[in-house]
Structure formats: structure tokens, C-alpha cells
Amino acid sequence: MVDESDAELIVLLDEDWNIAGTAPKVQAHHQDTPLHLAxxxxxxxxxxxxxxxxxxxxxxxxxxVWTNSFCGHPLPGEPLERAVRRRLAAELGCTAARIDPVLAAVRYRAVMDNGIVENEVGPVVRVLLDTPPVLNEQEVDSVRWLPWKEVLWEIDHEQTDLSPWSVVTIERLRDLGPEPWAWPMALPQELPPALRCPA
Structure with missing residues (x-):
């Protein structure tokens, strides 16, 4: 299991999504969270x-809160696929057979009841596992496997409460069509500038 340090850095972005610096992740999420890469x-x-x-x-x-499968923050200079594999190991204790960016960039900002803000922009990736999940209980409490159309039905009929970023990204994914494995891949040149780096 990956044990990430509290000193892990996130990549700060300006309003054009260019790199504007870095900050320790543990200190970056507060009532005035800066825009950052995820x-x-x-x-x-x-x-x-x-x-x-x-x-x-x-x-x-x-x-x-119920949410998408997992999220993460690419480290400074870290390619997207490496960041996805790192967080997959940390949260779900497994590896991927396939990682496909399907949305190049989605921006969202959400505020918790206690005032803490999430303020991120980044790609949405589709992942196929090649080993079963082994949950890191510090990250993930439980899991559910559902047909995609059932996920959409639950959202449409207000049968589930999801994280605010899941609501935003699922609506964007809905526009790609009803079959997840038929979704086209995003173009590398459409990724945020900080992720247009060689693997």
C-alpha cells in the first residue's frame, strides 16, 4: 500500500490553467483553496x-460521501498515467490494465458545510482494473459495482447523494453516450498544459 507524505505537493494553476507554482497538499485545502491540478x-x-x-x-x-472511483493530484512534472496508477494503488490497492483520458479537462469548485473549498481542474479518466480492489480504509470506506445506466437513473431520480465533483463529471460523461467503453478518448493536446509532458 502506498503511504503518501503530508508534504506531497500539488500543482497550482492560473485562470488559463498554466502552472502558477506548488503548495503542500495538506495545507492547500481551506476556505480559500487556490485553483490546482487534479x-x-x-x-x-x-x-x-x-x-x-x-x-x-x-x-x-x-x-x-459516495463518489467516483478515486481522485488524485498529479505531482509537479508527473505524467497523468503515472499519477493515476499511484493513486489507484494508494486508495484501492490494485493495478490497471487500461487508463484512458475521456474528458481532457473539467473544472469544478465546491464548498463544504464547514467552509472548506475544493477548487480543481483536470482530466477525467476511464480505468479497467487487472486486479481486484483491496481497500485502504484511510481512503475508502466501501464500494458498490453498478451498471452505468443505473448510476444515471439514481442521479435522475435523486436516489443517491454524490460528491459535487462527481455530479459535475457524470453530467459531462453522459454527453459522451450511454456505453462507457464506446466513449472516445480525449486528445493529448487538449489536456491542461501542466499534463502535456512526455510519459
Whole structure:
């Protein structure tokens, strides 16, 4: 299991999504969180079922909330695929057979009841696992596998409460079509500038 240091840096961005500096992740999320680079991952199995996860109660932001499969912050200079694999190992204790960017960049800003702000921009990736999840309980409380159309039905009928970034990204993914494995891949040149680096 990956044990990430509290000193991990996130990449700060300006309003054109260019690199504007770095900051320790543990200090960056507060009532005035600066815009920073992230990614949002959606794990599917070969039949198109989606892996929903419930954030650990130990998480500082949105504890106990159901959300997309996992998220992360690329380190300075870290290629997207490497960042996805690092966070997949840290949160779900497994590896990926396939990682596809399907949305080049989605921006979202959300505020918790206690005033802590999430303020991110980054790609959305589709992931196929090649080993079963082994949950890191500090990150993930529980999981559910659901057909994608059932996820959309639950959202449309207000049957589930999801993290605010999941609501935003799922609506963008809905526009790509009903079959997750038929979604086209995003173009590398459309990624935020900080991720247009060689692997």
C-alpha cells in the first residue's frame, strides 16, 4: 500500500490553467483553496459496471460521501498515467490494465458545510482494473459495482447523494453516450498544459 507524505505537493494553476507554482497538499485545502491540478477516475469492468466508492470517515474533505472511483493530484512534472496508477494503488490497492483520458479537462469548485473549498481542474479518466480492489480504509470506506445506466437513473431520480465533483463529471460523461467503453478518448493536446509532458 502506498503511504503518501503530508508534504506531497500539488500543482497550482492560473485562470488559463498554466502552472502558477506548488503548495503542500495538506495545507492547500481551506476556505480559500487556490485553483490546482487534479484528475477524476472512473473504474469500469468489462461489462460496463461502474465502481462507486464511499470516502473514508477519516478524510478531511467530504468524509463518508459516495463518489467516483478515486481522485488524485498529479505531482509537479508527473505524467497523468503515472499519477493515476499511484493513486489507484494508494486508495484501492490494485493495478490497471487500461487508463484512458475521456474528458481532457473539467473544472469544478465546491464548498463544504464547514467552509472548506475544493477548487480543481483536470482530466477525467476511464480505468479497467487487472486486479481486484483491496481497500485502504484511510481512503475508502466501501464500494458498490453498478451498471452505468443505473448510476444515471439514481442521479435522475435523486436516489443517491454524490460528491459535487462527481455530479459535475457524470453530467459531462453522459454527453459522451450511454456505453462507457464506446466513449472516445480525449486528445493529448487538449489536456491542461501542466499534463502535456512526455510519459
Amino acid at each position: 484528475f477524476t477516475a472512473y473504474v469500469f469492468d468489462e461489462d460496463g459496471r461502474f465502481l462507486l466508492t464511499r470516502r473514508s470517515l477519516a478524510k478531511r474533505t467530504w468524509p463518508g
